[in-house]
Each structure stands twice: as C-alpha cells, then as structure tokens.
Amino acid sequence: MNSTILKMAVGVLKPLFLLVSLWLLLRGHNEPGGGFIGGLIAGSALILRPLAYDLERLSEKNKRQSRIVLRAGMILIFSSALLGLVSHNTLLKGLWLKVNLMGTQTLKVGTPLLFDMGIYLTVIGFIYFVFISMMEEWQWK
Amino acid sequence: MITALPILIPLMVVILLLMVGRKVYWLKLIGISGAFLLFLASLLIFYTVRQEGILVSQAGGWPAPYGITLVIDLLSALMLLISSFTAFLVGVYALKGIDEKRHRFRFFLFFHTLMMGVGGAFIAGDIFNMYVWFEVMVMSSFVLITLGSEKQQLEGGIKYVTMNLMGSFLFLAGIGLIYGKTGTLNLADLSMTVRESDQTFLMNSSFILFFMGFGIKAAIFPFFFWLPSSYHTPPVTITALFAALLTKVGVYGMIRFFTLYITDINPFWQNLLLVLAALTMVIGVLTAASQYDIRRILSFHIISQIGYMIMGLGFYSAFALAAALFFMMHNILAKTGAFLVGGLIQEKTGSFQLKSIGGLFKEHPWLGLFFFLPAMALAGVPPLSGFFGKFFLIKGGFEGQHFLTTAIAIWVSIVTMFSMIKIWNEAYWKPAPKDLHQPASHPLRLKRTMIVPVAVLGFSTLLFGLSAGWFMEVLQEAAQVLKQPELYIEAVLKPV
Numbered sequence: 154m155n156s157t158i159l160k161m162a163v164g165v166l167k168p169l170f171l172l173v174s175l176w177l178l179l180r181g182h183n184e185p186g187g188g189f190i191g192g193l194i195a196g197s198a199l200i201l202r203p204l205a206y207d208l209e210r211l212s213e214k215n216k217r218q219s220r221i222v223l224r225a226g227m228i229l230i231f232s233s234a235l236l237g238l239v240s241h242n243t244l245l246k247g248l249w250l251k252v253n254l255m256g257t258q259t260l261k262v263g264t265p266l267l268f269d270m271g272i273y274l275t276v277i278g279f280i281y282f283v284f285i286s287m288m289e290e291w292q293w294k
Numbered sequence: 295m296i297t298a299l300p301i302l303i304p305l306m307v308v309i310l311l312l313m314v315g316r317k318v319y320w321l322k323l324i325g326i327s328g329a330f331l332l333f334l335a336s337l338l339i340f341y342t343v344r345q346e347g348i349l350v351s352q353a354g355g356w357p358a359p360y361g362i363t364l365v366i367d368l369l370s371a372l373m374l375l376i377s378s379f380t381a382f383l384v385g386v387y388a389l390k391g392i393d394e395k396r397h398r399f400r401f402f403l404f405f406h407t408l409m410m411g412v413g414g415a416f417i418a419g420d421i422f423n424m425y426v427w428f429e430v431m432v433m434s435s436f437v438l439i440t441l442g443s444e445k446q447q448l449e450g451g452i453k454y455v456t457m458n459l460m461g462s463f464l465f466l467a468g469i470g471l472i473y474g475k476t477g478t479l480n481l482a483d484l485s486m487t488v489r490e491s492d493q494t495f496l497m498n499s500s501f502i503l504f505f506m507g508f509g510i511k512a513a514i515f516p517f518f519f520w521l522p523s524s525y526h527t528p529p530v531t532i533t534a535l536f537a538a539l540l541t542k543v544g545v546y547g548m549i550r551f552f553t554l555y556i557t558d559i560n561p562f563w564q565n566l567l568l569v570l571a572a573l574t575m576v577i578g579v580l581t582a583a584s585q586y587d588i589r590r591i592l593s594f595h596i597i598s599q600i601g602y603m604i605m606g607l608g609f610y611s612a613f614a615l616a617a618a619l620f621f622m623m624h625n626i627l628a629k630t631g632a633f634l635v636g637g638l639i640q641e642k643t644g645s646f647q648l649k650s651i652g653g654l655f656k657e658h659p660w661l662g663l664f665f666f667l668p669a670m671a672l673a674g675v676p677p678l679s680g681f682f683g684k685f686f687l688i689k690g691g692f693e694g695q696h697f698l699t700t701a702i703a704i705w706v707s708i709v710t711m712f713s714m715i716k717i718w719n720e721a722y723w724k725p726a727p728k729d730l731h732q733p734a735s736h737p738l739r740l741k742r743t744m745i746v747p748v749a750v751l752g753f754s755t756l757l758f759g760l761s762a763g764w765f766m767e768v769l770q771e772a773a774q775v776l777k778q779p780e781l782y783i784e785a786v787l788k789p790v
Contacts, residue, residue: 244298245354
C-alpha cells in the first residue's frame with residue numbers, strides 16, 4: 154500500500170493509539186474498556202507502520218516477538234487464575250493489594266488487573282502474529 | 295480445588311506447548327504427559343464425587359446465580375473420566391499415527407484446546423459458559439480437521455464449521471431469549487425458576503433452539519449431514535478423537551437440559567425425541583450399509599448410534615437414562631477403537647477402500663482380533679459392551695411400553711451387524727485383490743505405540759461388557775441424581 158496520508162499520520166496515530174489503549178486497559182475494571190479492547194487498539198497501533206511503509210521488512214524476527222508477547226499474556230492470565238486458587242481455594246478469586254501513595258491516596262492493585270493485562274498482551278501478540286502471517290501470503294503472490 | 299482441573303490442566307499444557315516452539319520431541323512429550331495428567335485428574339474427580347457427592351466451585355468467589363459456577367455431578371465425572379481415558383489412548387496412537395509435519399504444526403496444542411473445551415462443557419454450570427466451551431471445542435476441532443491443509447480436508451472443514459456455527463447461533467439465540475425472559479443463565483437457578491412458574495411459556499421457545507443447537511452438535515436426524523461429509527477427510531487419528539468426543543458432548547448437553555428443564559416430560563417432547571431417534575438410527579445405519587470406505591461406514595454408524603442414546607433419553611425412565619449413558623460410554627470406547635483399527639489397516643495396505651484390500655486375517659491374525667472386539671461390540675454381540683448397552687435400552691423401552699421404537703432399535707442393530715460383518719469379510723477374509731499392488735513404501739511392521747492403544751480399547755470394551763453390572767449400578771446412581779434436579783439445584787445454590 155502506498156498512501157501518503159497514512160504515512161504522514163502514522164507518526165501521530167501510533168502513540169495516540171497506544172495511549173488510548175493503556176487508558177482503556179486501566180479503566181476497564183469498572184467502566185467500559187478492558188484488556189480485550191485495549192489490546193485490539195494497541196495491536197492496530199503496532200501494525201500501522203508496517204502497513205504504511207515497510208511490509209517487506211517484516212520477518213521471522215517480528216513473528217518471534219509476537220509469539221513471545223502472546224505467551225507472556227497467557228502466562229499472566231494463567232497465574233492470575235491460579236493465585237486465587239492457591240490462596241483462597243477459589244479459581245479466579247480477586248486478590249487486592251493496597252499501595253499507599255504519598256500518605257493520602259491509596260492505589261488498589263489486584264489480580265483482575267493482572268488478568269486484564271494478560272488479555273491485553275495476548276490480543277496484541279495474536280493480532281501482530283495474524284497480521285504478519287497474512288502479509289507473508291501477500292508477498293508470495 | 296479439583297473442580298477446575300479439567301480446564302486448568304489443558305490450559306497449562308497449551309502454554310507449555312507454546313513455550314517449546316517446534317521441537318517435535320518436546321511437543322510429543324509434553325502433549326502426551328498432559329493427556330495422562332488429565333486422565334489422572336479425572337480419576338481423582340470421579341473418586342471424590344463418589345465419596346462426597348456433587349462438587350461445586352464458584353469462580354471468583356461470587357455466589358451462584360451471579361458468578362460463574364463449575365459443577366461436577368456423577369454424570370459429568372463419568373463423562374470426564376471416559377473422555378480423558380479415550381483421549382489419552384488416542385494421544386498415544388497419535389505419537390506415530392500423526393506425521394511429523396502435523397506434529398510440528400502443533401497437533402497436541404489443538405488436541406489440548408479441544409480437551410479444554412470438552413472438559414469445560416462437561417463442568418459448566420451456566421448456559422453461557424457452556425456456550426463458550428462449545429465454541430472453544432468447535433474452533434479447535436476446526437483447526438484439527440484442516441491441519442495439514444489438504445484440499446479434501448479444507449472442503450470437509452468448511453462444511454463442518456459452517457454447520458457447527460449454525461448450531462452455535464441457534465444456541466446463542468436461545469440463550470438470549472431465556473435471559474430476556476428469566477434474567478438468569480445459571481443452570482440450577484434457571485431450573486428452579488422454570489419449575490416454579492408456567493413452564494411452557496418460559497421454556498419452550500428457547501428450548502427448541504437449544505434442542506436444534508445440541509441436535510446439530512450431536513448429529514441427530516435432520517441435522518446430521520455435516521458429519522459424514524467431513525469426518526473422513528482428516529487423518530484417522532483425528533477422526534477417532536472426534537468420534538469419541540464431539541457428538542457425545544452434544545448428547546451430554548441434551549441429557550443435562552432435558553433432565554433439568556423438562557422435568558415432567560410431556561408427549562410433545564417425548565414423541566419428538568423418539569421419532570427423531572428412530573429416524574436417526576434407521577437413516578444412519580442404511581446409509582452406512584451402502585458405503586465401501588471404512589471411515590465412511592464408521593462415520594455413518596456414529597449417527598445411527600447417536601439415535602440409540604437419544605432413544606434412551608426419550609424413554610425417560612431412570613433405568614433408560616442409565617442405559618443411554620451406558621451406551622454412550624460403550625460407544626466412545628468401541629467407536630474410537632474401530633476407527634483406530636481402520637487407521638492400522640490403512641497403514642498396512644495404504645487404503646480405506648474395502649474393494650482394494652483383503653486377506654488381512656491370514657497375514658495379521660491379531661489385527662483381526664483387535665478389529666473384531668470393537669466391531670462386534672458395536673454390533674452388539676455378548677459378552678461385549680454393546681450387547682449390554684442395547685439390552686438395557688431395549689429393556690427400558692419395553693418397560694416404558696414403547697414397542698415400535700424398541701422394535702426399530704432391534705432391527706437397526708441387525709443391520710449394524712451386517713455392516714460390521716461386511717468390513718470383516720471384505721478386509722479380513724476375502725483374498726487380497728490380485729490386480730491391486732500394495733504400495734511398497736508402507737512399513738511392514740506397525741509401531742508398538744499404535745498397536746497398544748488399539749489393543750487397550752478393544753479389551754476395555756470386553757472388560758466394560760464383563761463388568762456391566764457394576765457400571766450399571768454407578769450409572770443408575772448418576773441417573774437418579776439426574777432425575778432429581780432438586781439435588782443439583784440445592785448443591786449449586788446453597789450459600790458458600
């Protein structure tokens with residue numbers, strides 16, 4: 154694809170997409186958002202630049218990277234499910250850690266966030282992997 | 295703790311398989327030990343359920359009607375046990391029965407996602423959760439059916455996935471309706487709601503959609519055609535795995551839903567079940583009789599035997615339910631065994647076509663024995679398991695005074711015998727055809743890891759038949775639990 158508009162826009166869109174995806178990931182516990190949507194947006198941010206510029210330079214190395222991200226995500230999901238099982242004998246039990254910020258505010262970090270992050274990474278890895286595989290098919294033709 | 299194992303073990307194995315890359319040795323080692331671990335876990339679950347009754351676990355600690363519940367009663371435990379046992383044996387066969395290329399493309403990964411879907415469907419206590427596990431199962435079986443990307447496989451795979459997605463859509467539509475009407479999707483909570491109010495209004499419209507969804511998965515009469523057009527395309531190991539698991543999950547869903555929601559079965563549902571069961575049996579067995587490819591004969595027989603299970607559900611007495619469960623377990627063992635022997639025959643002669651093989655009995659008498667056991671079990675020869683399965687079903691039918699359906703079942707059984715004897719005559723007794731040369735490339739000696747699972751399956755049908763009394767007692771216990779949904783409801787909804 155050779156689109157000047159896309160090439161110009163990539164530089165702005167990519168960081169914007171990534172920021173929005175992180176924002177969605179973090180607000181997802183109680184409000185619309187979460188790991189899946191965040192992951193989709195982050196994944197599309199990652200494929201923007203190859204789509205606009207250098208399809209040819211996608212290689213086996215990128216594929217390996219995407220697999221690593223995917224695995225890391227699955228391990229996070231699995232461990233968040235397992236933590237509750239080990240400590241409270243209940244699968245996927247939410248465990249919360251309260252962190253004191255400067256004395257006044259408390260930040261609650263818990264296994265649901267871990268789970269969401271796992272989904273986030275899995276979706277990113279998956280999208281990237283599928284994208285590269287499909288682009289390989291295109292290059293053969 | 296142990297309630298979640300049927301999901302967690304395959305998930306763990308899948309992650310491990312992703313870690314090792316494409317090293318075939320490690321893929322095989324992890325895959326097969328994972329399958330064995332799953333079998334051990336199922337044994338443990340079965341033992342615990344026998345000791346303590348229904349196991350319930352609330353995911354995330356949220357109490358029952360709100361959270362996702364995992365429930366294992368005796369039926370689920372038995373299904374987990376038999377499916378993981380058969381899957382382990384198929385896994386052993388697959389070590390050599392699946393070629394290196396397919397192993398490199400992670401056969402065992404999809405094998406375990408399939409097991410995760412199957413296990414999840416057996417233990418889900420929530421309709422939507424069950425739907426999700428069905429999807430996991432359909433997706434991984436779609437990958438398995440097209441693994442290797444041969445033209446024929448892709449064609450079969452498309453047919454397979456289209457029909458199964460249709461089934462899922464109908465199922466999902468039913469879920470939407472029932473959620474709109476009752477506001478709950480928890481199996482036990484829903485059962486309580488339905489029993490407390492006007493049953494026909496709340497349940498029937500959704501239930502017919504559920505029935506069609508499960509019917510497509512189980513391949514009963516009007517919806518069966520995806521099965522024979524896709525099951526003969528992948529390698530026979532994969533077909534054996536599908537024959538053992540996929541359709542039976544559909545039957546399981548039907549048994550679960552009928553016993554929970556149609557508690558006083560009315561003539562409409564009973565007649566529907568019995569008529570469809572009879573048609574499924576007859577059409578399956580007649581089309582099988584006209585085939586000459588071993589895999590196709592066996593595929594059509596899957597359909598005909600699903601008919602028997604539905605018939606047992608249609609009789610709806612506790613005894614007939616237990617008989618249907620007995621028949622299902624027997625069928626899983628015998629059908630998988632027969633498919634795997636078909637694989638051995640193909641390995642030996644290079645063909646599944648009965649016309650182009652022959653004389654196997656003279657060359658390999660033991661191969662004959664391993665085929666004889668599951669085939670005659672399917673046909674229903676005593677003392678093998680199929681005889682007792684059919685005997686119990688027919689007894690249940692006579693007790694419920696359903697003479698016509700029972701008579702059809704007996705007749706179908708005779709035609710099944712004909713088909714099995716046809717394979718036996720053509721493949722084993724007929725002299726090998728002169729004009730067809732056996733391909734020299736095929737190994738003369740079969741691998742031991744391929745023979746042992748076949749032998750174990752063959753002898754387990756024998757053992758299953760010989761210990762039919764004990765199994766029938768356990769199954770009647772399971773059927774008693776099924777006939778009293780209040781036990782299930784109480785176990786799920788009791789405060790934590």
